[in-house]
Amino acid sequence: MRPDTPADHTTEAERLLRTAGQYPEDREPLLLRAAAHLELAGDRARATTLYDDLLSGPEPAEPFLIRALKAANLWEYGHEAEARAIITGVRAARPAEPAPWEITAETLEAHDELEDAEATFTEAAGLLVDPAQEITYTLQSLLTGRHRVRRLLALPHDAHDTLADRLHTAAVPLDELHDPKRLWALGSSDPAELQAEITRLRTELGSYRTALSRPFPVAVLHWPEAELDELLAAYPELEAEYPTYRAHLTDIEASLRELAQSGTPNLGIVPATVPSYEAFAASEATSPATPALLPQYTTTLAARGLATPWPPPRTSPCWCGSKDTYGDCHGRDEGPKR
Numbered sequence: 001m002r003p004d005t006p007a008d009h010t011t012e013a014e015r016l017l018r019t020a021g022q023y024p025e026d027r028e029p030l031l032l033r034a035a036a037h038l039e040l041a042g043d044r045a046r047a048t049t050l051y052d053d054l055l056s057g058p059e060p061a062e063p064f065l066i067r068a069l070k071a072a073n074l075w076e077y078g079h080e081a082e083a084r085a086i087i088t089g090v091r092a093a094r095p096a097e098p099a100p101w102e103i104t105a106e107t108l109e110a111h112d113e114l115e116d117a118e119a120t121f122t123e124a125a126g127l128l129v130d131p132a133q134e135i136t137y138t139l140q141s142l143l144t145g146r147h148r149v150r151r152l153l154a155l156p157h158d159a160h161d162t163l164a165d166r167l168h169t170a171a172v173p174l175d176e177l178h179d180p181k182r183l184w185a186l187g188s189s190d191p192a193e194l195q196a197e198i199t200r201l202r203t204e205l206g207s208y209r210t211a212l213s214r215p216f217p218v219a220v221l222h223w224p225e226a227e228l229d230e231l232l233a234a235y236p237e238l239e240a241e242y243p244t245y246r247a248h249l250t251d252i253e254a255s256l257r258e259l260a261q262s263g264t265p266n267l268g269i270v271p272a273t274v275p276s277y278e279a280f281a282a283s284e285a286t287s288p289a290t291p292a293l294l295p296q297y298t299t300t301l302a303a304r305g306l307a308t309p310w311p312p313p314r315t316s317p318c319w320c321g322s323k324d325t326y327g328d329c330h331g332r333d334e335g336p337k338r
Contacts, residue, residue, distance in 0.1 A: 009041035016303060022283065026304035028060055033303045035069070044077040064090050064100035072107040083107065091120060098128055098138040102145055109145075114153055121146035125160045134313050140167045141265060144174065151178035170263065172199070217268030217309065218259060219302035220252050221294060224321060230274045237289040249320050253330045256310050268307030269319050270298055 013034040020030035031050050038047040051070035054060050067086050075083035087104045095101065101124030108117035125146055129139055143164035150161060151174075157165075168174045223231060225245045232239055242248045256267050280297050281288040301307070312319055314327030322329050 006041040009037040010043065013037035013041065013043075019300060019303070023304060026306075028054060028062070029305035030303055032066065032069070035073075039073055039076075044073050047073050062097070062099075064093060064095040065097070065103070068100040068103035068107075072103055072110075075107055075111060080111075087120075091123065094123075094127060096128070098124065098136075098142045101128070102138075102142050105145060105149070109149055114149055118146070118149045118153055118155070121149060122160075129160065129163070131159070131163055135163070135167060137265065137267070137309070140164070143167065147174050148178045151175065152180055154180075217266045217302055217307040218264050219268040219270045219298055219307045220255050220310075221272050221298040221301075222252055222269045222319070223248060223272045227273050231272075231277070234274065235289040238291060238294075241291055241294065249330065252320075260311075267310045268302060269310050270301040270307045272297070272301070276301075 016030050016034040016037065020027045020034070023030065031054055035047040035050040038044070038050070048070060051066055051073070054066050055063065055070075060066055067090050071083040071086035071090070074080075074086070087107065090100050090104050101120060105117045105120040105124070108114075108120060121142065124142055129135070129143065135143075143160055144167075147161050147164040150157075165174050170177075223242065223245075228242055228245055228248060232242060252269065256269070259267055277297055278288050280300060281290075281293055284293065284296065286293050308319060310319060311331060312326045314331050315325050318324055318326045318329035318331065320330055325331075
């Protein structure tokens with residue numbers, strides 16, 4: 001169940017901290033996720049402590065991401081000067097991944113520093129975006145954020161804005177979605193205008209990065225065929241979840257496409273094995289035959305950084321393990337194949 005209250009988020013943070021103790025090799029992603037939950041619980045000082053622990057220990061895998069998240073958190077509870085200094089350092093380091101850039105730019109945007117936010121987005125786009133290469137979801141998110149800030153500043157479209165428009169596939173165009181005058185529609189007495197604005201806001205909320213989705217994927221579980229055969233042989237109660245291997249593959253791709261169409265960001269696939277699933281069930285004091293355990297297992301694997309981003313480039317091997325490229329396999333528009 002997704003946490004909804006501060007107490008729920010605190011409980012989830014504690015669970016992740018315990019898991020980090022069980023899996024020290026996955027300490028970094030688990031502590032980052034715990035920190036995100038603590039932020040949502042309102043315990044920002046403790047979240048900062050987790051960020052500091054990660055930065056002061058062994059060299060982290062994603063130091064600029066951690067620093068960007070720490071800056072965003074610090075600014076939210078009154079430590080603006082320190083947050084600004086961290087953001088300046090992140091920008092000066094010119095990280096090669098989009099996430100630190102986007103988080104720092106969004107932090108500036110959230111505090112009405114629109115010119116600096118636009119400059120950060122633009123610097124990142126110039127460094128990371130090559131229109132001749134396939135644009136990943138994280139780069140598309142960066143371009144969308146840049147488009148939003150430039151629209152607020154009434155800046156004219158440039159090549160990167162045009163690229164963001166082309167990549168955007170939702171029903172509401174980016175220019176309309178990011179129109180500053182949209183807020184005026186919320187004061188309208190015309191039900192049709194209000195409904196139209198609600199539709200636009202839902203589209204925007206569906207595509208916006210939440211605190212939990214920023215560094216961690218929303219993942220779907222993939223059982224390789226041999227593992228699925230072993231799972232169902234040991235726990236036939238799960239056959240209702242996985243009628244056939246082909247249906248399992250079809251459901252994975254369909255679920256991810258549906259999530260993508262709804263605007264859910266940062267999607268991924270996590271590989272499952274029977275031994276790790278049984279170990280997880282034991283740690284939760286639950287029978288592996290319990291279907292409700294499967295989503296928890298998926299979330300834990302994703303939090304440990306084991307998810308593969310989806311969709312892969314169309315010319316890369318398909319996620320299902322076939323010898324075909326994704327574009328010729330499950331990425332085909334006419335539907336997936338085994």
